[in-house]
Amino acid sequence: MAAEKSDSILLVHDVNKTYAGGFQxxxxxNLEIKRGEIFALLGPNGAGKTTLISIICGLVSATSGIIIADGFNTVRDYRAARAIIGLVPQELHTDSFESVWATVKFSRGLFGKAPHPAYLEKVLRDLSLWDRRNVKIKELSGGMKRRLLIAKALAHEPRILFLDEPSAGVDVELRHAMWRMVRELRAQGTTIILTTHYIDEAEDMADRIGIISKGELIIVEDKEVLMRKLGKKQLILTLRQPLASIPAGLGSWSLTLADDGQSLVYSFDTQEEETGIAELLRTLSDHSIEFKDLRSSESSLEDIFVNLIHQSRGNAS
Structure with a gap:
């Protein structure tokens, strides 16, 4: 039986997976997914993203650990748990000789759902597939096949939707349409867990971010908190007169000098007080260093991701 509803819709506890031969x-x-959120699971190729998703969805068995999906144990209550999960896999697996309509209708019936043509029509229209509903899958383009996988995953109205690299092979216009649909699903209460190599998408879409490297979750954090805690800012000052080197009196500041000596770059944590900039400018004035222009930049999620992965690899070596 399902447990009482809580703010968490998915609980992953001490899950391990070791394959024959000893590869872990x-x-x-350990991961907790909140009801109704968009959670982005990021990591390099081979980090374990697809393995984790496959275990949660019951496609691969864990070596140890427990997973609870909306109150259902995914092993003991497999059918009930699987019925509330939709999966858009990374690989294209479809019956080439079926029609679009037949395959989404079959996907709905597979989970014991009563026929609901109006709902399936809406899904196909939202994914720009309605006009192709009677076309055989083998005649679809790669992007259309990718959208069809999403339609199949949504056919039984899941409460939890996994999107494993959903925008791979999809053109920019359709990618934007897809993400609009994801936001609509979230607004309707569906919980979304996605993996993507387009980190700008995760930065735009996700409420929380998890980063996995070499099979270990190295961080799980609210996106805004992550950007604030680990992000860096830079202030770039274009100088009136080039410098040969940074004066000794500025050694306590995180400054770098451009190769041509024409600009100084001040790097600081996003948590640092902006008053530090005013103090720096006063210090530069005391050293008779004048600037004619300044601009600032801030770390993207991709910058933070690359740094964390690099650190995790360094710690592992």
Whole structure:
């Protein structure tokens, strides 16, 4: 039986996966997904993202650990748990000789759902597939096949939707349409867990971010908190007169000098007080260093991701 509803819709507790030969793909994964959020799971190729999703969806068995999906144990209550999960896999697996309509209708019936033509029509229209509903899958383009996988995953109205690299092979226009649909699903109460190599998409879409490297979750954090805690800002000052080197009196500041000596770059944490900039400018004035222009830049999620992955690899070596 399902447990009482809570703010968490998915609980992953101490999940490990070791394959024959001793390769450990997942190491003590603990993760809590909040009801109605968009959660982005990021990591390099081979980090364990697809393995974790496959275990949650019941496609691969964990070596150890427990997963609870909306109150259902995914092993003991497999059918009930699987019925509330939709999966858009990374690989294109479809019956080439079926029609679009037949395959989404079959996907709905597979989970014991009563026929609902109006709902399936809406899904196909939202994914720009309605006009192709009677076309055989083998005649679809790669992008249309990708959208069809999403339609199949949504056919039984899941409460939790996994999107494993959903925009791979999809053109920019359709990618934007897809993300609009994801936001609409979230607004309707569907919980979304996505993986993507387009980190700008995760930065734009996700409420929370998890980063996995070498089978270990190295961080799980609210996106805004992550950007604030680990992000860096830079102030770039274009100088009136070039410098040969940074004066000794400025050694306590995080300054770098451009190769041509024409600009100084001040790097600081996003948590640092902006008053530090005013103090720096006063210090530069005391050293008779004048600037004619200044501009600022801030770390993207991709910058933070690359730094964290680099650190995790360094710690592992």
């Amino acid at each position: 793909a997942l190491k003590n994964i």
